[in-house]
Amino acid sequence: MDYGPVWMRRDYWESLCHRWAIGPWQERSHAAKHNRVAHPKKNVHTSGLVSYATHSQKLRHELERAPTFRELFDRTHKQKGRMTMSVRVLETYDRTMADRYEEGTFQPDLDPEA
Incomplete structure (x- = not known):
């Protein structure tokens, strides 16, 4: 979270980091990682x-x-x-x-x- 993009306001970056760190986003992220590993030729x-x-x-x-x-x-x-x-x-x-x-x-x- 400390190394956000220079072109984005700090409060926007922090709110995105918080959103990415919780439930639904993490579940989708985990599922996507699993799918990429399970189907490497599709990625x-x-x-x-x-x-x-x-x-x-x-x-x-x-x-x-x-x-x-x-x-x-x-x-x-x-x-x-x-x-x-x-x-x-x-x-x-x-x-x-x-x-x-x-x-x-x-x-x-x-x-x-x-």
């Missing part, structure tokens, strides 16, 4: 403690070029064999990008407005 969002920067570096090495936003998203969000919310979000993003940019014109790697 692919960040592959445990691997950061996006590390995923990006590994992908850069594999592809021998900088990965696109889409490639990095696929690596960190998809669960094999399942239609997840992130896959649906990505499909919506792809449709929006196709509607916004004509084929053959410049299309940015990431359009935050899309």
Whole structure:
């Protein structure tokens, strides 16, 4: 609790710490830890403690070029064999990008407005 983020007011940080330390939150946390251990292949969002920067570096090495936003998203969000919310979000993003940019014109790697 003594090492909160510098961008957050101290009283907000303390109230969050107190909330995280009690009943329902701890029960959900324990269940999530149990599920991550029981189903390690399903836990692919960040592959445990691997950061996006590390995923990006590994992908850069594999592809021998900088990965696109889409490639990095696929690596960190998809669960094999399942239609997840992130896959649906990505499909919506792809449709929006196709509607916004004509084929053959410049299309940015990431359009935050899309």
